Amino acid sequence: MASKLVSQTKIKSSGDVFHDLLRHQPHQISNISSHVQSCDLHDGEWGTQGSIISWNYVHDGKDMFGKEIIEEIDEEKKSITFKVIEGHILEVYKTFKLICHVDTNGEDHLVTWTFEYEKPHEDVEDPHSLMDVIVGITKDIEAHHLDQLYTLKMGLTGKLICQTCIKTDGDVFHEIFSTKPHHVHTMTPKNIQGCDLHEGEFGKVGSIVIWKYTLDGKEMVAKERVEAIDEEKKSVTFKVVGGDLLESFKTVVITVHVDTSGEDNLVTWSFDYEKLDESVKDPTQYLDLVLSMTRDIETHHLPK
Incomplete structure (x- = not known):
């Protein structure tokens, strides 16, 4: 059962900086957000399509783990697609993808997170609480870069x-x-x-x-x-x-x-x-x- 969940967040800090951090320096996010404990590179190179990274994060007060492959990077659209290949998420869903897209219009920057997932059956809840975690990370990154930009x-x-x-x-x-x-x-x-x-x-x-x-x-x-x-x-x-x-x-x-x-x-x-x-x-x-x-x-x- 294929499903989709979308959330959008306006940020005041640079959209290019946000995209660059998520693509090239996700291992720095643990220094920015309390939701993330670490991000490690398993295969490939940081910021490249096909590379594999793992996350240790907190969800609903529990320590969680997820391993993802970067399926697609669109530098012009400032978009990155992560496919979960291992971890706690796949104990609940058959497949799971996270897509982050940053849209810049003048001084306005809109971060859109899209979850594409497949439930094993209809009784499984949609991942709203996980989206709350992602939005929290987004806001932490924004606050961090605003602090840096206006030192x-x-x-x-x-x-x-x-x-x-x-x-x-x-x-x-x-x-x-x-x-x-x-x-x-x-x-x-x-x-x-x-x-x-x-x-x-x-x-x-x-x-x-x-x-x-x-x-x-x-x-x-x-x-x-x-x-x-x-x-x-x-x-x-x-x-x-x-x-x-x-x-x-x-x-x-x-x-x-x-x-x-x-x-x-x-x-x-x-x-x-x-x-x-x-x-x-x-x-x-x-x-x-x-x-x-x-x-x-x-x-x-x-x-x-």
Whole structure:
């Protein structure tokens, strides 16, 4: 007896960050939500179709276990399909799939969870209580990332931070922004249309570059001065000195930092800003832009 259960939750934090966490870093969720004790990789690689992961979680006050195979990933739709292949769920249902889809419309992000399952007989209840657990995890992830995104926010000044893990070489990623920003548009043309040198030399502190980019479907321009390059920390800092951003903000400083630990490379983007007045919204849409750009650069450098 095939059945379906759907739940939708609006979140204020970035939809791309939510999707990226669930796809590439589900093992971090145990640090975010009390509903999850651990998530382990059994086969394949994190974030890849066909990989197998297991979850230890709490449901109705009981410790539970589930092993899932990632059946499908749609990066454009920000959708992931998990099929349960072992665990407590299959003691109740013949088959069970969980599909998570994040729909982004401007600053609105809608997380949709869909359960597709088959009951052994009609007396089996629908998994509403399990859906409550999933929604609880979703809200915990949202709250966690809101805490991260608004780490500093006093009056007109603020700081936005977002992080994502990449599989490609962290040194290569850093080099792109430290010395080769004019190559970025070839890797993510939907986000960046060009980066031209206005003054100085590429890769030098004090040089000025002009970025042409697309945000929310609009063509934009930013003139930025390279304030700092730290090769040891793999960090580059840009200060906006002209362009569309300064129509709403008095100052904007953007820092991209790559932290490498073994094979793991964590990219952190920071936006420090001061608004012109209280009516100006925080530039959260720029986090979606840099995350999308980061993912495109990663994909470009993955082995073909």
